[in-house]
Amino acid sequence: MVHVVLTGFMATGKTEVGRRLARILACPFMDIDSLVEVAAGRTVAEIFANEGEPCSIPRTAAAWPRPGPSCASRPDRKRFSGGWGTPRAGRSWRTRTAHQIGLRASRRCSPSAHLRMPLPPMRSTLPSSASTTSSSACAGSWRDGDGVQVVEAEARVTAEGAVQEVEVGLGPRSYSIVIGAGLLPGVGTRLASLGLHGRAAVVTSERIGALYREPIVESLRAAGFHPTAVEFPDGEEHKNLAWLAVLYDRLLEAGLERRSLVVAVGGGVVTDLAGFAAATLLRGLPMALVPTTLVGQVDAAIGGKTGMNHVLGKNLIGAFHQPRVVIADVDVLRTLPRREFIAGLSETIKYGIIRDAALFRHLEERLSEVLELRRDLLVGLVAACCRHKATVVGDDEREEGGGRMVLNFGHTMGHALEALTDYRRFLHGEAVAIGMVAAARVSRALGRCGSETVGRLERLLKRAGLPTEIPGGMTPTALALAMQTDKKSVDGRIRFVCVEEIGRTSFVELTAQEIVNHL
Ligand SMILES: NC(=O)c1ccc[n+]([C@@H]2O[C@H](COP(=O)([O-])OP(=O)(O)OC[C@H]3O[C@@H](n4cnc5c(N)ncnc54)[C@H](O)[C@@H]3O)[C@@H](O)[C@H]2O)c1
Structure with a gap:
């Protein structure tokens, strides 16, 4: 089951958008405001008037639904949750099982125009809401009038391709592959939710770095990491021992220690090189992979194989080193050169022919839409392939x-x-x-x-x-x-x-x- 959680500051439209989305996708809708009111026996306006704004965080935390029978009762359906406040409580299961959509108010729109009550002083709520919004998978925007439709359209597209998680079951080395659209801004919080912290080196190529370094470094910083970007020139010819030595130097210069994190962002070349560095530097560092090619998302980033080229042949030097998580954002495939995307499709067709007749038939029927990079189909396709690779690797x-x-x-x-x-x-x-x-x-x-x-x-x-x-x-x-x-x-x-x-x-x-x- 996929939960979709709408987060955001007061009056950003969570309830309105949540109700609409729930109608569109025929899912139950849960408003945290209502849960808070039921629990308190008073309206939110009364709580604010009597207790002030600081009470919102603990009250919302207490009301937030926990994973359990009530959340698992409809395994076939998506569930939308809206409401005020976005507490830390439950964040871990939300980041694991929920697709989060953050809504922001535009400057032109005064929140008080949408409130049924006067605005309280906003000392603590603002930073808390802001940090959670930055962790969301997809930030929408709110404007008066047509704003709801803008948010709705954006959120709907995102929700249709809602996040899927595939578990690679390897005992103590098990990890999740998270597949969805618009995931990059949430990379930091997801890694933090795994207990990772401290220094983090974002290893990528110059070309991919120019496209995706910023959102990832920003999200790491917002989640409390101390990130550094380490880049090397683009291309297979750099997947060798000479560039590995350069990478070691840069990682050590960046002050990486035994518990520091390597975040590899790129195709198979980057994940192989950064993965081998993470496997060997300081006898092994935790690593997270953010594959940016279709080959990376369905193959190279899954299974823990890292490979370095030698003059005598490809991938002759390598190690097994499993990542802590793989985050596959299908939106990055939009900037991938067309030829590279199509080459990746070859691997997806391979999964169909070796293990999954239904996947093969699906590709036969929906190929033109996949070629148009339809988000929901890409999420489903990558997830299906990941499931197969995870099973084989497991x-x-x-x-x-x-x-x-x-x-x-x-x-x-x-x-x-x-x-x-x-x-x-x-x-x-x-x-x-x-x-x-x-x-x-x-x-x-x-x-x-x-x-x-x-x-x-x-x-x-x-x-x-x-x-x-x-x-x-x-x-x-x-x-x-x-x-x-x-x-x-x-x-x-x-x-x-x-x-x-x-x-x-x-x-x-x-x-x-x-x-x-x-x-
Ligand atoms: N370890 C494994 O299990 C495994 C499995 C398969 C392949 N591999 C290795 O992976 C490598 C091939 O990887 P690949 O096919 O992912 O290609 P790649 O890493 O060589 O990337 C292909 C090109 O696309 C660019 N690119 C990547 N993502 C982009 C994006 N989102 N937007 C714009 N440009 C982008 C890259 O800069 C590069 O120029 C080979 O070295 C192969 O040996 C490893």
């Missing part, structure tokens, strides 16, 4: 049991294509798209799946704008050689992932030559 955290191997579907050929083209021609997801079609054709040749399966996969990838054919001029011998030298090949044999039907796979041991023979 069963085989360190790639020991072989369960994680299923994620390699399409990667045997994909890696070979990347290597043969010197990692310049294809983005990873593009090479994997060709590799998935090749894997499906090999599966068909082995009698494991029918032509219908191969055809559906090819059609969906093509519609997404992904390549599906091995480029002409690449000889079977060269392909076989490249697959043979892949680090996942053992004694010349490759554990090849076949598709049986959409959503179901199997393994077969093949030599690289046998794979190309079946293409």
Whole structure:
């Protein structure tokens, strides 16, 4: 169940917007004002008149609903809560289970115009409300007249793609992946709610930093952290030991200690490099990941693998280091280059074909809307993929049991294509798209799946704008050689992932030559 909590200072429209949203989405609405009045046996105006404004915080805290039978009674429905004051009490479960929307009053609008009572002195309420509003997932605005519609439209879009949480179950190393829209301003409070505090290094690339450094550093500062931004130049060519050394220097210069936090903000390059630094510096620092590419949100940021390139090959140096939380804000995908987004779609299609026929069908039906970056669909898509990756990782955290191997579907050929083209021609997801079609054709040749399966996969990838054919001029011998030298090949044999039907796979041991023979 998803709760939506509207927060904000008095007269910012929480009750009005809450009622409207509840009507639109057919959800129950709970007004904290009413709960306070019932508990006190008096109206809010009377409480203010008799006790003054300072009473608002403890009274609201006492009235705030706790997670329990009353909140869990309608698991299929969203619930809206509005009301006055936004107490610390219950903040932890709110940040875990609720999607928060902060409403602000514009300067032009006098709050007293909306109040049914005279304004009390506002010593303590203002800072408290302000800090909570800054922690909200999405700040709306209130203006007279059409203001309600503005807030409503914004909040509605946000609520439709309300926050989803996926748990990666790894015993003491378990963590949540939080997926939603407009999450960046709430990064600081979410991390603070996990008990993290003190110095925090926001590690990102210069390009991504220019876009997202400020809101994240600001939210950390507002939540009581001492943040520093550490940036390195953009690009895969910086995911190496030379830049790792530079990163160590900067993190130490920033005064990071054993309990300081590393917040990696970026695609797989950033999360791999920052993740490896966090895994090794001072024998391991807590880390949070804010993936900014689709590949990062559905793959690279989940599972704790960090990888550094060596002159002899990609990701040859690495460590497992699980983050404390992953915060995937789908809004950042709007600035992602189109080609990168489409390459990420390849990984989402992979989850469909290896584990989830319904997800595959959903992509077939709604692909054009996903390509238009519809927020609610993106939240759902990223969450679905994260659930699959979380399950696979939860069963085989360190790639020991072989369960994680299923994620390699399409990667045997994909890696070979990347290597043969010197990692310049294809983005990873593009090479994997060709590799998935090749894997499906090999599966068909082995009698494991029918032509219908191969055809559906090819059609969906093509519609997404992904390549599906091995480029002409690449000889079977060269392909076989490249697959043979892949680090996942053992004694010349490759554990090849076949598709049986959409959503179901199997393994077969093949030599690289046998794979190309079946293409
Ligand atoms: N550790 C793992 O489990 C894992 C899994 C998959 C991939 N990876 C690694 O991830 C890397 C690829 O990551 P990627 O596909 O996320 O690409 P990336 O990190 O290389 O980013 C791609 C490009 O997009 C830019 N960018 C990123 N987010 C942006 C945004 N929101 N707006 C504008 N520009 C943005 C980047 O600056 C970069 O130029 C590879 O090094 C790969 O080895 C690791």
